[in-house]
Amino acid sequence: MFVINCPYCGERDQSEFSCGGEAHIVRPKQPTELSDDEWAEYLFMRKNIKGVQFERWNHAHGCRKWFNMVRDTSNDKIHAVYKMGEKPPVI
Amino acid sequence: MKNKYSIFSLIKNAFSQHENWQQAWGNPEPKKEYEAVIVGGGGHGLATAYYLAKKHNMKNIAVLEKGWIGGGNTGRNTTIIRSNYLWDASAGLYDHALKIWENLSQELNYNIMFSQRGVMNLAHNLQDVRDLKRRTHANRLNGIDAVWLDTKQVKEFCPIINISQDIRYPVLGGTLQRRAGTARHDAVAWGYARGADAMGVDIIQNCEVKGIKRNGDQVEGLETTKGFIKSKKIGVVAAGHSSVIANMAGLKLPLESKPLQALVSEPVKPIIDTVVMSNAVHAYVSQSDKGELVIGAGTDAYISYTQRGSHDVVEGTLKAILELYPIFSRMKMLRQWGGIVDICPDASPIISKTNIKGLYFNCGWGTGGFKATPGSGDLFAHTIANDEPHKLNAAFNLNRFVSGDLVDEHGAAAVAH
Numbered sequence: 001m002f003v004i005n006c007p008y009c010g011e012r013d014q015s016e017f018s019c020g021g022e023a024h025i026v027r028p029k030q031p032t033e034l035s036d037d038e039w040a041e042y043l044f045m046r047k048n049i050k051g052v053q054f055e056r057w058n059h060a061h062g063c064r065k066w067f068n069m070v071r072d073t074s075n076d077k078i079h080a081v082y083k084m085g086e087k088p089p090v091i
Numbered sequence: 092m093k094n095k096y097s098i099f100s101l102i103k104n105a106f107s108q109h110e111n112w113q114q115a116w117g118n119p120e121p122k123k124e125y126e127a128v129i130v131g132g133g134g135h136g137l138a139t140a141y142y143l144a145k146k147h148n149m150k151n152i153a154v155l156e157k158g159w160i161g162g163g164n165t166g167r168n169t170t171i172i173r174s175n176y177l178w179d180a181s182a183g184l185y186d187h188a189l190k191i192w193e194n195l196s197q198e199l200n201y202n203i204m205f206s207q208r209g210v211m212n213l214a215h216n217l218q219d220v221r222d223l224k225r226r227t228h229a230n231r232l233n234g235i236d237a238v239w240l241d242t243k244q245v246k247e248f249c250p251i252i253n254i255s256q257d258i259r260y261p262v263l264g265g266t267l268q269r270r271a272g273t274a275r276h277d278a279v280a281w282g283y284a285r286g287a288d289a290m291g292v293d294i295i296q297n298c299e300v301k302g303i304k305r306n307g308d309q310v311e312g313l314e315t316t317k318g319f320i321k322s323k324k325i326g327v328v329a330a331g332h333s334s335v336i337a338n339m340a341g342l343k344l345p346l347e348s349k350p351l352q353a354l355v356s357e358p359v360k361p362i363i364d365t366v367v368m369s370n371a372v373h374a375y376v377s378q379s380d381k382g383e384l385v386i387g388a389g390t391d392a393y394i395s396y397t398q399r400g401s402h403d404v405v406e407g408t409l410k411a412i413l414e415l416y417p418i419f420s421r422m423k424m425l426r427q428w429g430g431i432v433d434i435c436p437d438a439s440p441i442i443s444k445t446n447i448k449g450l451y452f453n454c455g456w457g458t459g460g461f462k463a464t465p466g467s468g469d470l471f472a473h474t475i476a477n478d479e480p481h482k483l484n485a486a487f488n489l490n491r492f493v494s495g496d497l498v499d500e501h502g503a504a505a506v507a508h
Contacts, residue, residue, distance in 0.1 A: 001401035015403040019393035021347065040493040044345035044436050048334035050396045073348075074396050 002076050007083050008063045020056035022046050023068050024088065050074050052091050093289040096200050115281060116160075116288035121295050124321040125153045127475060128313060130300050130336060131328035132156025133165040134276070135453060135460065137283035137294070138468020139326055139475070144290035146469070147476035152292045153322075155315060157299040157332075161280040164330050167430035168461040169353050169387040171366050171377065173210040173271035175230050175237050180486035180498050181439060182233035187483050188466025189270060195465055201282030203274045204380065210271035211240070211248060213369040213415075215260040223266045230268070240265050249367055251418050258414050260372045273366060273377055279464055303340040303450070310340070310449040326451045326475045331396065331431025333454035340447055344454065345492045346433040349390040351458050352400035352408075354427040358382030362418070372411035383425065386412060390432065390458060400429035432457050437491075439498035442471050442484040451475050452489070 070079040080089045129136045132154045143149045174185035214220045230237035245265045246254045254262045302314035312321040331348040368375035375387045388408035435455035442453045453471040470484040
């Protein structure tokens with residue numbers, strides 16, 4: 001449990017948000033050309049990092065906007081919050 | 092040779108004030124090389140080593156544990172055992188485990204306090220009723236005992252439940268598996284550790300894996316905090332940390348690790364003699380032999396390795412518990428803790444070979460691995476020894492995420508995740 005600084009609404013309790021998992025997984029441009037292995041990689045395989053992770057969050061019980069966050073999963077410390085489309089910060 | 096535990100050994104040791112009991116397992120330094128190394132000294136890992144030695148005649152096995160035996164999820168779960176899963180593959184897997192549980196105390200000569208007190212799963216809306224009735228039919232076709240109880244029968248089976256139809260999530264009925272129940276969670280790890288040690292397995296505690304050495308597509312050994320350990324067969328049973336180990340070998344797994352919480356109340360006299368679970372309101376409760384209510388809460392909805400969990404999750408669970416059992420309104424909670432569970436997209440485990448030769452994974456048990464401990468160890472040992480899965484775990488391979496042949500057990504996982 002922690003406080004998240006929503007880039008649109010400011011600081012709110014984590015329970016207002018929902019997590020969309022690993023960020024920057026690019027949707028395949030040519031889905032019809034993908035092999036089964038590539039589909040599995042895109043749909044299911046995750047880094048599931050213990051440490052600094054880039055992830056997507058949604059302010060589900062607030063502005064309902066998606067944004068990105070850099071968080072250390074080993075201690076839940078948030079390093080950065082940035083809007084969708086913005087360049088990920090170097091941590 | 093280990094001394095047998097019996098009434099006679101108890102009396103004999105009473106004369107020496109119980110000061111001369113033999114150590115249950117040793118504390119060896121790692122050898123340079125092993126035939127097989129199991130990473131993770133929880134119940135599943137120790138069971139794997141036990142069955143590798145017992146059924147597959149392997150002599151030179153090590154179990155590496157980062158912390159201490161029984162200190163991970165083995166000592167953090169809510170000890171529920173059942174096999175009422177929907178799909179044939181899961182029914183086979185979990186009932187295999189349940190059958191081993193039924194004789195495990197005798198087999199290990201160690202009292203694991205297995206208690207078939209029944210597990211009841213509640214339905215709170217019409218869809219729950221349809222799903223749970225379907226599940227009882229599926230269970231019975233697979234030879235698993237399951238009955239449907241209407242609201243009145245639920246009340247008869249567990250008299251403290253509030254069956255008022257005016258509450259937010261009224262009880263519309265439930266399923267009951269009478270062969271299901273609980274066991275003492277640490278005792279399972281201790282019993283397997285003692286049994287494996289007696290057959291020559293080296294149980295190495297405080298030994299963390301730092302890297303996996305590969306030669307092309309064959310594993311060569313492990314870098315650990317106690318030096319390099321050579322082995323051509325490595326079985327990883329690291330629960331929430333499975334992905335961390337997989338990443339060392341350059342593998343990605345379809346897992347997300349999340350904190351799952353549990354809590355116990357102050358001890359009270361016997362009040363609930365079964366296990367009651369509710370998927371919809373996410374509350375499950377049983378009572379330990381010490382008298383504490385053992386309550387399972389939900390997972391946090393984000394990846395975290397913190398072994399804590401959020402307060403609002405516990406709050407939600409306790410609200411549901413109080414609505415279902417108003418009698419507990421003045422109970423004080425004694426302890427709360429979290430464990431890190433590795434959740435698969437289809438809520439089913441992975442007991443599988445990988446595309447790296449000699450590297451095997453047993454993971455993805457998510458929120459419900461304890462119940463499978465003996466079966467999981469048995470089948471994983473078979474997979475490692477033969478380099479082929481047993482027919483009971485063939486469906487639980489890693490390749491199902493490529494082929495699409497998933498074993499979707501979200502409905503039967505008994506808690507929503």
